[in-house]
Amino acid sequence: MSKILEIKNLSVSYGGIEAIKNISLDVEAGSIVTLIGSNGAGKSTALNAVTQGVPYTGRISLEGRDIRALKGAERARSVGFLAQKNAVSYAYSVEEVVSLGRYAHASGFLSARDDEGEACVERALEWTGLTALRRASVLTLSGGELQRTFLAQVFAQNPKLLILDEPANHLDLIYQKHIFSLIEAWLKQPGRAVISVVHDLSLAKKYGTHTVLMDRGRCAAQGRTNEVMTRERLEAVYGMDVYGWMRDLLGQWA
């Protein structure tokens, strides 16, 4: 197995308050690592460190190279980030927004759409079911369609590491299922990996191969999802019987 991302002794402070305390983590090719834990545990901050959005101490490496040493375009070719909410304020078409994913691959300004780029954009539109909407203005899309548009943009970017912050947040059930199925399908190509914050523990359990359980900036447990998401560990972090609650909820549908 090849290591796509390696985080070693990561700490992040905001104005002297430590939001992340000494976290280490490996993300292997073919895995979906979910970050779970209660509000304020430091999940988004960990992702922001990987995307170089916050100052940190420790080392973050992408395929063995310190991520800080990579040039912006090089990093952008390797790392795709899908934020929780993507604001749009201009009437770009779906295709234009998806094509922006190719800019990190362009040899110069205005040369983003070479043949390979065209093919990547077409494939991304097709995969996400957006071909028919390609000329629609993004201002007219539903929340689910807009999220799929930004997912298509990161697919077109063709990264090795996909970083997701609550990719299915605010989406209808059908879109939640769709987004995670697309991500699983994307991961089937060799040399790719996903790291994602997931609040919905049922989704984290179903789609995660590995899980990091965070608690007030620290890593309470990490490893294979079924070994981390045990009744005892979840109860210790969330302060309630998560298993009992989930079963109770699901029992209503029996």
Ligand code: ATP
């Ligand atoms: P949630 O589940 O609520 O999204 P989280 O686990 O993603 O939370 P973070 O957003 O990483 O947690 O926040 C971790 C801690 O850092 C919190 O106490 C938060 O208030 C604080 N924090 C986050 N961003 C900043 C910032 N830009 N400036 C100051 N403090 C911040």
